[in-house]
Amino acid sequence: MSDLYQQAFEYATSFLKEANDLPIQVSDQARADLAHLDFNLPIDGVDAQQVIQELNQWVTPATMKMGSPRFFGFVIGGAYPVSVASNWLGTAWDQNTGLEKTTPAVAALERISGRWMLDMLGLPAQSAVAFVTGATVANFTALAAARNQVFNQAGWDVEANGLIGAPEVHIIISEESHPTVYKSLAMLGFGRNRVTKVPTDAQGRIDMAQFPEVKDNSIIITQAGNINSGSFDPIGDICDRVADKNAWVHVDGAFGLWAMASNQYKHLGLGIEKADSWATDAHKWLNVPYDSGLAFVKNEHALKAAMAITASYLPSENAERNPSDYTPELSRRARGIDIYAVLRHLGQAGVAELVERCCSCAQRFADHFEAAGFEVMNDVVLNQVVVCFGSEEKNLKIMEAIQQDGTCWAGQTIWKGRLAMRISVSNWQTGLEAVDESWAVMETILAELK
Numbered sequence: 001m002s003d004l005y006q007q008a009f010e011y012a013t014s015f016l017k018e019a020n021d022l023p024i025q026v027s028d029q030a031r032a033d034l035a036h037l038d039f040n041l042p043i044d045g046v047d048a049q050q051v052i053q054e055l056n057q058w059v060t061p062a063t064m065k066m067g068s069p070r071f072f073g074f075v076i077g078g079a080y081p082v083s084v085a086s087n088w089l090g091t092a093w094d095q096n097t098g099l100e101k102t103t104p105a106v107a108a109l110e111r112i113s114g115r116w117m118l119d120m121l122g123l124p125a126q127s128a129v130a131f132v133t134g135a136t137v138a139n140f141t142a143l144a145a146a147r148n149q150v151f152n153q154a155g156w157d158v159e160a161n162g163l164i165g166a167p168e169v170h171i172i173i174s175e176e177s178h179p180t181v182y183k184s185l186a187m188l189g190f191g192r193n194r195v196t197k198v199p200t201d202a203q204g205r206i207d208m209a210q211f212p213e214v215k216d217n218s219i220i221i222t223q224a225g226n227i228n229s230g231s232f233d234p235i236g237d238i239c240d241r242v243a244d245k246n247a248w249v250h251v252d253g254a255f256g257l258w259a260m261a262s263n264q265y266k267h268l269g270l271g272i273e274k275a276d277s278w279a280t281d282a283h284k285w286l287n288v289p290y291d292s293g294l295a296f297v298k299n300e301h302a303l304k305a306a307m308a309i310t311a312s313y314l315p316s317e318n319a320e321r322n323p324s325d326y327t328p329e330l331s332r333r334a335r336g337i338d339i340y341a342v343l344r345h346l347g348q349a350g351v352a353e354l355v356e357r358c359c360s361c362a363q364r365f366a367d368h369f370e371a372a373g374f375e376v377m378n379d380v381v382l383n384q385v386v387v388c389f390g391s392e393e394k395n396l397k398i399m400e401a402i403q404q405d406g407t408c409w410a411g412q413t414i415w416k417g418r419l420a421m422r423i424s425v426s427n428w429q430t431g432l433e434a435v436d437e438s439w440a441v442m443e444t445i446l447a448e449l450k
């Protein structure tokens with residue numbers, strides 16, 4: 001057994017050692033070679049070491065180096081070494097993280113790291129924390145709690161009676177909401193289309209001048225960190241506007257919520273603590289391995305009512321914190337281990353430093369683009385930069401050349417109706433050197449394709 005683990009460890013560590021110096025983009029050959037893994041499952045199996053050897057042989061080369069300090073695609077981070085190591089330990093421990101009685105250690109790590117994050121992000125201390133797979137499920141989980149409370153106050157037990165015949169609930173959502181929020185609304189039975197969309201300003205923030213009259217029984221979905229511009233909705237103002245209604249304000253802060261850990265950036269989320277729930281990803285800006293998202297919910301009872309497995313269990317306010325009372329799953333991975341490990345390693349100052357460094361890098365990119373005469377389409381308030389090089393065709397050509405070069409990686413977006421390149425700086429390794437190295441490549445490509 002130890003040979004097998006040693007072999008896997010060596011493959012993994014040599015990948016981690018070399019990854020930063022390898023092309024980020026997966027080559028066509030490596031993609032084609034994946035065919036070696038594809039056959040009808042034989043009657044007889046093979047030795048475990050052969051399996052690991054084959055995985056390394058064909059999967060490692062076809063792995064996009066998303067953890068590189070020069071990967072700026074989507075809005076994803078890498079994984080701090082401490083979280084990779086804790087993840088390995090967590091896999092060895094293989095805890096079924098459902099009940100505190102049976103998995104006391106990992107349940108404790110969730111309880112402790114949950115408290116740390118509420119404190120660090122300035123969210124209400126009494127909030128419940130759910131450790132889920134990612135921001136999509138964090139939004140779903142928080143909105144399930146919203147559904148419970150809003151219906152409950154309207155005299156309807158939605159968990160018991162479902163939605164057929166239920167009172168009407170109004171969903172108010174930014175026109176810039178992430179597509180996965182619509183998916184959550186669909187899964188919760190609210191429907192993707194039965195929403196009032198609020199127009200946004202030039203930075204993608206909800207425009208309060210166009211914010212609709214809010215009726216009782218409403219759920220308002222806001223954003224802390226626009227996927228393109230990084231800007232925040234005026235969340236505090238929205239909470240004030242609806243304070244006297246049966247209304248729930250949710251914040252999708254998939255990456256942006258972490259800005260609240262920085263004294264320099266937390267002004268973006270002024271009044272955010274007045275909201276009812278917040279969703280974020282740990283596998284983005286906190287840089288832990290996939291899959292790791294978090295839902296914070298002020299009303300613990302609403303979350304447990306929506307998520308606990310048996311309704312009869314609810315009224316007894318149990319002294320134990322059973323992780324499965326807060327999440328869609330019963331059995332699951334102990335995600336709190338990696339979050340605990342990174343927070344313990346970085347401390348509050350380390351998380352703030354990570355946020356601030358990434359934001360400085362984004363600003364450096366913007367400065368390079370602007371100095372070279374290109375249009376930066378957003379106000380760079382956080383870690384996001386949207387740059388337009390001209391026509392759609394030109395943008396696509398430039399992005400293709402950058403990706404093919406392999407030194408760095410950035411992808412396309414549509415921002416305010418125009419195709420552009422988006423840069424997101426969210427990786428724990430990224431510093432100004434990585435930015436300048438990437439810019440040098442971009443500058444050459446831009447000159448060649450002029």
Ligand SMILES: Cc1ncc(COP(=O)(O)O)c(C=O)c1O
Binds near residue numbers: 075133178227252254
């Ligand atoms: C604002 C926002 N919400 C939700 C999501 C979905 O997150 P995940 O892919 O972790 O489920 C993302 C992902 O980029 C996002 O940026």
